[in-house]
Amino acid sequence: MAVPKVSVVMPTYNEEQALPLVVADIRKYAQAYDTEILIVDSSRDNTPVIAEGLGLRVISQPPRGHGIALRAAILAASGDYVITTDCDNTYPMEMIPRFVELLSDQGFDLVSGNRLGTPEVRRAMPPANLWANRAFALVVRVLYRIVTHDVTTGMFGFRREAAHALDWETNYSFPAEIIIRSHLAGLRYQEVPISYRLRVGEVTLNKWRSGKAYLRCFLKYRFHLKTSPDKL
Numbered sequence: 001m002a003v004p005k006v007s008v009v010m011p012t013y014n015e016e017q018a019l020p021l022v023v024a025d026i027r028k029y030a031q032a033y034d035t036e037i038l039i040v041d042s043s044r045d046n047t048p049v050i051a052e053g054l055g056l057r058v059i060s061q062p063p064r065g066h067g068i069a070l071r072a073a074i075l076a077a078s079g080d081y082v083i084t085t086d087c088d089n090t091y092p093m094e095m096i097p098r099f100v101e102l103l104s105d106q107g108f109d110l111v112s113g114n115r116l117g118t119p120e121v122r123r124a125m126p127p128a129n130l131w132a133n134r135a136f137a138l139v140v141r142v143l144y145r146i147v148t149h150d151v152t153t154g155m156f157g158f159r160r161e162a163a164h165a166l167d168w169e170t171n172y173s174f175p176a177e178i179i180i181r182s183h184l185a186g187l188r189y190q191e192v193p194i195s196y197r198l199r200v201g202e203v204t205l206n207k208w209r210s211g212k213a214y215l216r217c218f219l220k221y222r223f224h225l226k227t228s229p230d231k232l
Contacts, residue, residue, distance in 0.1 A: 004104060006033040007079030008096070011069030012041045015087040016050055018200035022085070023054050025093035032097065036079055039087065040069040067174030074163050080104075082163050086154040088199040090124065095194050099157035102190055109162035109187035112148070112179060113155035113194035124198045129207070136214055140176065143222045146183045148191050151176040152214070155194060162187050170232035172206075172213035177232070180221050 008026050012019065026037055037056045041048045042063035051058050059076060061069055074082055081103050085091045095113065102108045115121050116134055125133075137149045152175050166185060170177040182189055213232050220227045 003032075003034050004081060004100065005036065005079040006030055006081050006083060006096070006100060007036040007038055007077035008083045008085065008093075009038045009040075009070070009073035009077050010085055010087040011066050011073060012039045012043055012047050012051070012087045013063065013066075013069075014043045014045045014047060016043075016046045018087055018089045019047055019050050020054065021089045021200065022087050022093070023056065025089075026085075026096070029093045029096045033100065034079075036077065038073055038077055040073040040076070042069060065171040067171035067177075070174055071168050074158065074168075077160070077163070080160050082156075082158040082160060084154060084156045084158075086199075090197050090199045091155045092195045092197075095155070095192070098192065099155075102192070103157050103159050106190075107188060108190045109159050109165075110178070110182045110189045111157040112150065112175075112189070112191050113153050114148075114150040114191050115153055115155075115194055115196035116150045117193050118195055121196045124196045132207075132211060136176070136218075139215075139218050140180065143218060144180055144183060146179060146189070148179055148189075150191070151179050153194075169229045170213070170217055171229070172210045173217035173232050176214055176217050177221075180217070184221065 039051055040059045040061050042061055048058050081100050099111050102111045133152045137151050140151050166181050216227050217232050
């Protein structure tokens, strides 16, 4: 049996502290595969230099937002299976084999990691963020009848053909778009619980801009609104 090719992709913005830790974990837990590690980078620090020294594939892009960078990384990946993560050491790379198993052996097109049901999330995520994220997931369950409990997660697994199946369009609400539009397109989806750790490095998320974008995203695809992608 051929060894599957797995691409682990990340958007990076000033991640020089966390990058070596994340890469070491990826290589530890993905050693059974032909593994590509790819970053789409907009940093002002030494992140791209460190990445190249570690043997990563680096795509440089002006800072335009997390979702745009992640979209570029997903579409540039060469693997049979594509795993997304953030480069802040919050996500568990030990889950890579589980994600690949669900995609390769159990036939799912898309897998996402639910951070919000584990005890450690209370230590790693501010209470306001935690409750907002749970509320967002509830809205998606009500509006779309999708069995999901975390629509703002950064850890996904795609079959390559599923990653290219849709013309992705959002930026700040991209994780929710992945889940909602994959469901509407009839792709097979599974959510699995994952752990979540305290981040390494600076916080770059604009909570208010992101929160408004998520709400617009939920309404756009449910009610076919002509919301500008620039606001999503």
